[in-house]
Amino acid sequence: MPTDIPVVDLVLRADPELLAIVRLSLAVSLAAVACAAALALPLGALVALTRFPGRDATIVALNTLMGLPPVVVGLAIYLLLSRSGPLGDFGLLFTPQAMVIAQAVLVAPIIAALTRQTIEDLWLEYCDELAAMHVAPVQRVRTLLWDARFSLLTALLAGFGRASAEVGAVIIVGGNIEGHTRTMTTAIALETSKGDLPLAIGLGLVLMAIVVLVNALAWGARRAGERLAG
Amino acid sequence: MSSHAARITPARMSLLAVLAVCLVAWPAAGEDRSIVVASTTSTQDSGLFRHILPLFKAKSGIEVRVVAQGTGQALDTGRRGDADVVFVHARALEERFVADGFGVQRHPVMYNDFVLIGPKQDPAGARGTSIAAALQAIKATRASFISRGDRSGTHAAELRLWAMAGIDIARGKGPWYKDIGQGMGAALNAAAAIGAYVLADRGTWISFRNRGELAILVEGDARLINQYGVILVNPAKHPHVKKEWGQAFIDWLISAEGQKAIAGYRIDGQQPFFPNATRPGG
Amino acid sequence: MMRAPGSDLPIELADARYHVRGSVILDGISLVLGEGPPTVLIGPNGSGKTTLLRMLMGLIAPTDGAVTWGGRRNAPPVRRAIVFQRPVMLRRSVSANLVYALSSAGVARAARPRRVAELLELVGLLALAARPARGLSGGEQQRLALARALARDPQVLFLDEPTASLDPAATKAIEDLIRTVAERGIKVVMSTHDLGEARRLAGEILLLHRGRIVERGPAEAFFAAPRTDEGRRFLAGELLI
Numbered sequence: 060m061p062t063d064i065p066v067v068d069l070v071l072r073a074d075p076e077l078l079a080i081v082r083l084s085l086a087v088s089l090a091a092v093a094c095a096a097a098l099a100l101p102l103g104a105l106v107a108l109t110r111f112p113g114r115d116a117t118i119v120a121l122n123t124l125m126g127l128p129p130v131v132v133g134l135a136i137y138l139l140l141s142r143s144g145p146l147g148d149f150g151l152l153f154t155p156q157a158m159v160i161a162q163a164v165l166v167a168p169i170i171a172a173l174t175r176q177t178i179e180d181l182w183l184e185y186c187d188e189l190a191a192m193h194v195a196p197v198q199r200v201r202t203l204l205w206d207a208r209f210s211l212l213t214a215l216l217a218g219f220g221r222a223s224a225e226v227g228a229v230i231i232v233g234g235n236i237e238g239h240t241r242t243m244t245t246a247i248a249l250e251t252s253k254g255d256l257p258l259a260i261g262l263g264l265v266l267m268a269i270v271v272l273v274n275a276l277a278w279g280a281r282r283a284g285e286r287l288a289g
Numbered sequence: 290m291s292s293h294a295a296r297i298t299p300a301r302m303s304l305l306a307v308l309a310v311c312l313v314a315w316p317a318a319g320e321d322r323s324i325v326v327a328s329t330t331s332t333q334d335s336g337l338f339r340h341i342l343p344l345f346k347a348k349s350g351i352e353v354r355v356v357a358q359g360t361g362q363a364l365d366t367g368r369r370g371d372a373d374v375v376f377v378h379a380r381a382l383e384e385r386f387v388a389d390g391f392g393v394q395r396h397p398v399m400y401n402d403f404v405l406i407g408p409k410q411d412p413a414g415a416r417g418t419s420i421a422a423a424l425q426a427i428k429a430t431r432a433s434f435i436s437r438g439d440r441s442g443t444h445a446a447e448l449r450l451w452a453m454a455g456i457d458i459a460r461g462k463g464p465w466y467k468d469i470g471q472g473m474g475a476a477l478n479a480a481a482a483i484g485a486y487v488l489a490d491r492g493t494w495i496s497f498r499n500r501g502e503l504a505i506l507v508e509g510d511a512r513l514i515n516q517y518g519v520i521l522v523n524p525a526k527h528p529h530v531k532k533e534w535g536q537a538f539i540d541w542l543i544s545a546e547g548q549k550a551i552a553g554y555r556i557d558g559q560q561p562f563f564p565n566a567t568r569p570g571g
Numbered sequence: 572m573m574r575a576p577g578s579d580l581p582i583e584l585a586d587a588r589y590h591v592r593g594s595v596i597l598d599g600i601s602l603v604l605g606e607g608p609p610t611v612l613i614g615p616n617g618s619g620k621t622t623l624l625r626m627l628m629g630l631i632a633p634t635d636g637a638v639t640w641g642g643r644r645n646a647p648p649v650r651r652a653i654v655f656q657r658p659v660m661l662r663r664s665v666s667a668n669l670v671y672a673l674s675s676a677g678v679a680r681a682a683r684p685r686r687v688a689e690l691l692e693l694v695g696l697l698a699l700a701a702r703p704a705r706g707l708s709g710g711e712q713q714r715l716a717l718a719r720a721l722a723r724d725p726q727v728l729f730l731d732e733p734t735a736s737l738d739p740a741a742t743k744a745i746e747d748l749i750r751t752v753a754e755r756g757i758k759v760v761m762s763t764h765d766l767g768e769a770r771r772l773a774g775e776i777l778l779l780h781r782g783r784i785v786e787r788g789p790a791e792a793f794f795a796a797p798r799t800d801e802g803r804r805f806l807a808g809e810l811l812i
Contacts, residue, residue, distance in 0.1 A: 142370035142527055150529065152371050153325055153356055184659055190630055191653045192675045192723070202671070206662040234325075234356035237339070253334050253474035255498055287664075287703075 066261025076238075081269065084242040087155055087229065088222040091162030092170075092215055099167045100211065103174025104200045108182060121175065124168035133231030136161040140232065153234040158242070161228040166218035173214035177207050209281050216277050223270055243269075323352040324534045327364075327372035329442055330472040332517075333357035335492030335561055340554040345541050351534050359472070361440030367391055367520070370527030373535040378442040378517045392520035398542050399551050399564045400516045403446060404494055405507035406477065407486035415486065420510040421454035428456055431465040433485035435476045438468035446515060447488045453512060477503070490515060492561035519543075542566070579640040579650045579726050580758060581605040582627055587636035589622055596622045597633070598782035604727075608774020609749065609759035611790070613766065615811045618779040620762040621731055627760060628653045628729050649676075652725040656732045658716030660704035665696055665715055668704045672722040690718040694748060710741025717748055728752060730761035734768065746772060766806070770794055778802055780811055
């Protein structure tokens with residue numbers, strides 16, 4: 060990316076390097092949310108609906124893990140994925156996949172904790188009706204997840220916000236390799252450390268614009284959905 | 290009827306998730322022609338790689354992925370086997386790396402030089418041709434000095450220079466000596482912000498834009514030479530290392546063609562790196 | 572018409588008790604409910620009507636004593652259904668709510684659209700099929716809840732004060748539906764606050780007071796001449812403490 064051209068011009072003429080960075084940022088964060096959701100939505104619903112020994116401790120743990128520091132997650136995943144680490148044979152370090160894994164780990168507790176709260180509240184409302192309709196436990200989970208979809212979308216957006224904003228995890232496991240693992244946040248960190256503050260700020264504004272766009276789209280989808288199905 | 294909203298089934302959402310992961314996975318799927326080179330932030334920030342790597346790729350078809358860290362961290366990355374090649378500028382550490390069996394052989398590649406940066410008004414009176422005299426003046430006047438403090442090659446060089454100037458900096462430092470633990474750009478930013486002295490590599494300085502009142506105060510002293518070496522990570526310790534491609538990169542760097550590419554790199558019309566693979570003493 | 576193996580009738584309670592945290596809600600109820608005209612539970616607040624209905628439905632288990640359906644102790648509620656006083660609509664359309672009820676009752680996918688249309692027609696909500704169920708008025712939601720219950724093709728239909736929160740027009744609509752359902756041979760067991768409604772719908776009256784059945788008998792006979800003192804006082808509008 061040329062450093063002596065204002066970011067606005069880079070955006071307007073669709074600078075290929077900037078586009079590649081934006082594309083990677085979105086792909087990594089969205090994939091991380093998708094992977095985290097696949098695990099965290101059922102997990103959160105399960106904790107909400109079942110009674111088991113240690114349930115309270117589990118809930119406290121989930122809520123606490125929402126505040127996992129990204130650098131700590133990055134470091135832990137780095138040590139796992141390093142060639143000298145237990146999962147080194149997969150050769151995942153310094154790849155976009157490692158970044159997805161790290162962000163998924165970071166974001167999963169947020170989605171799980173918010174899902175648990177949402178589903179538990181909804182279960183209070185629904186339990187009589189679902190029991191009366193003799194709905195099987197697995198089906199109950201699916202019904203609650205679906206009926207809570209708009210609140211759960213908010214949980215997913217919270218996860219996406221956390222993922223797209225963080226730099227500590229992706230820079231450690233990704234290595235900020237130009238053209239390969241450089242995202243918006245790592246690029247901003249790099250330009251800041253190089254002293255190119257105008258470019259860093261410009262990139263920051265581009266990142267914010269993208270996040271606003273994603274949230275606006277999600278809100279629009281929610282409104283459309285609400286109108287259709289209530 | 291009204292089941293349209295229900296079409297966004299969990300099944301379809303999982304499919305979307307899979308697609309999302311594939312989107313990310315697709316560029317790096319399979320055993321692509323690439324190597325990971327652990328190098329330093331100052332080398333990366335100078336823009337050298339952006340200049341020479343496309344030339345190497347055009348010739349060999351191998352994509353070089355540079356992970357830029359401090360020298361200490363880069364050598365650690367090599368020790369762990371997370372890189373195929375290490376390309377840093379800290380001779381003593383590099384030789385120990387090879388001696389410990391983590392690297393195959395050290396090849397000198399090029400050198401650049403350090404410069405002493407400081408406020409134009411030069412309150413310590415450091416300006417001149419001797420780095421030793423400058424450092425002594427800074428300590429005597431207790432002028433603010435920024436140290437990188439991050440186990441980088443530049444930091445190692447800084448510590449060597451204090452020692453060579455006859456100063457035991459570990460004991461002699463005071464509040465004037467600011468150890469920030471960050472990269473070259475951040476150190477220069479800090480120096481510009483508070484009007485302090487800092488040791489920088491010329492390449493980063495040339496492309497640094499936030500200069501404020503800073504200027505070069507000492508340059509050209511023979512002791513400010515900064516030698517680079519490149520090492521293949523030892524496949525005996527880490528069998529997965531891509532040794533053919535890694536060696537191809539090293540061979541190219543020290544070949545006439547690679548050396549010419551290095552010499553041909555300019556920042557603002559100045560040449561920051563000087564190839565010296567064939568000259569002993571590097 | 573699907574017939575599950577075994578019938579849920581007669582429902583038999585044998586000296587069933589229910590207490591929660593020390594307070595007794597049902598204090599030894601023995602009764603047998605079989606086919607026939609609607610059975611209506613009446614009684615003051617706190618007499619245990621809701622708890623009794625939920626126990627008969629199988630939502631709660633007695634803390635003492637037993638409840639059996641067609642002689643079976645743990646019969647899952649396949650041929651029973653209940654309409655709560657404040658029904659909860661699923662966050663989807665009216666017809667999707669019915670599809671859900673049909674699917675959880677095991678109705679084959681191919682048969683669902685026809686059944687949905689039939690049920691919506693029966694309860695008079697056909698025009699609102701595509702609307703979000705939560706946007707319906709109280710009376711409309713109650714009718715939908717009734718349709719959901721009927722989707723299970725029940726032998727027994729329980730209703731817990733179904734018209735308590737409805738205006739007179741909606742109340743009439745519900746009462747008419749209950750009458751239709753009863754005429755189709757479904758056993759209706761409901762509770763009500765409204766003695767007028769009890770008069771209109773009941774074939775049999777059960778008077779509850781402090782967790783016990785105080786009087787039971789054919790509705791006409793009860794309203795003409797209650798046999799017990801509580802029955803007389805309750806009909807006269809007195810507060811039974």
